Amino acid sequence: MNFDTSIPIYLQVGNDLKGKIASGQIQPGEKLPSGRELAQQYQINPNTAARVYQVLEQEGICETRRGLGTYVVEEIGMQQKVREEMARDLTRSFLERMRALGLSGEEIGKILKEEENR
Amino acid sequence: MTLQTKEAEKNYGRTKALQGVTFDIEPGNIYALLGPNGSGKTTWMKMAAALVRPSAGGVLWEGEPVCAKTRSDIAYLPTEDFFYSWMTVEEVGKYFADFFADFSMDRYRALCGQMELPEKQKVRTLSTGMRAKCRAAAAMSRAAKVYLLDEPFNGIDLLARDQIMNSILETSSPDNAVVISSHLVEEIESAVNRAIFFRDGRVAADLDIEELRAREGKSLADKYRELMQGKEV
Incomplete structure (x- = not known):
């Protein structure tokens, strides 16, 4: 992914994931890559990757299941x-x-x- | 677990390579060490690796001045080759294993596989990019607390760069710190979260990069240009 490096990267990666959720490329209930995997996939800092999930969680798009990882929520709508x-x-x-x-x-x-x- | 640099000075004759350098390296971060050639990046790295003695002040690891012993916690990857040309890729690993108790041959083999480095090939016959990968694989196969990487992407192609960067991102954890020096800002922009700028042997800035983007709407490259303005390169 090509970043606009003058805009926070966590926002850009978050938007990319949201796009995949909106288009159905990533389905509700699906397990997302671990923070470390996400960092490698996008070649971003692991702290930035963790922040991506923090923000998506705050927005109610994904949730962390203790010991299992991060999942897209299965909420209708x-x-x-x-x-x-x-x-x-x-x-x-x-x-x-x-x-x-x-x-x-x-x-x-x-x-x-x-x-x-x- | 902090690597503290306090009022570090280094003089080579009349040349002041470092002057009043003070900053901390904390675990859980990947730092960019940025500045033009001759700004003091390598001198600082060698000082932190206990290879160069400070003229005044210095570098502390867990509160004690760095010395030969602290090299077991602090991995240093120099920009030039550190192995013998008659060695094979595999032998570089064995050579490292003899030196460092925290070196994992399994991890080295895995990294060589990922980076497509043929284990039986002689180092002498490797291309520049392959050598850079071999150096990085050796350094990232240690379980160190601090990794000091001096220009690990110098003179290599994009694919080799990605492979080395992946090995760094894989190794980075909340328990260790990575410092990558570079004069090519764009190459490391998305992977690092903090940046320390050197100019004329002094620290010109020490900042969080996502904060820089959020607050000032600037990229690391923008900030670099701003800080180095008026500097002859």
Whole structure:
């Protein structure tokens, strides 16, 4: 994974995992790699890897089962919620950049439709 | 379990290689030791490895000045080869095992396997990248408390770099500390969590890198440029 090194890496790895959960690549109830494995997978510092799980836990996306490891929670609607949140974040930054180009909402909508039908 | 550097000075004739250097290395961290060539990184590492005597001040391990005995806890990987060219990869391991009680031949074999180092090959016939891997495999096969790695990625390709970095990440634990010196910041940016910047033999900064990103929106490379500004390289 290529990082934007001016943004905290724990956020970037967290988002990458959330993307995999939202898309179903990682399923609810699935065991996640250990902190050490995560560090090696992404070539990140082990402390950063531990922080990724801390944050995902706080957000209710994963849980640590004592002695067993970290798992994606099996709550109904969690996957949907993560997908919705990520979609909104992406849309917000997309709109921000389109507006910075001087485009109106109407123009943005038109371009979106055209691109979708291509 | 802290490696403390207190007001360390080192003079070579009139040249001041280190001046008033003070900082701590704590377990559970991977440190980047950054600075241009000649900024004092290697001198500090050799001092911490008890290979260079301080002119004043010095380095303490568990409260005592470092000496030949502390080398059993502090592993030092020099930037140049430290084995004989007639040795095979396997013999480098045996040579290390004779020197260090904490060396694990099993771990060395496993690392050589991961890094695709042929055990029967003579060191003399290895490429630069393979030699760097062999050096790293030997150093990371020790169960040390502190690993001092001097420019472990110098002059090697991306794949060898990844393999060496993986061996470092695998070894890193809450019980040990790793210090990686480099003048190539981008190569180690995501793997380290703290950085110590050297400039002209002094510590220019000592910081947590995720905090730097969160607070200042800066990368390690940005900070390096900022701190070394006006410095002739």
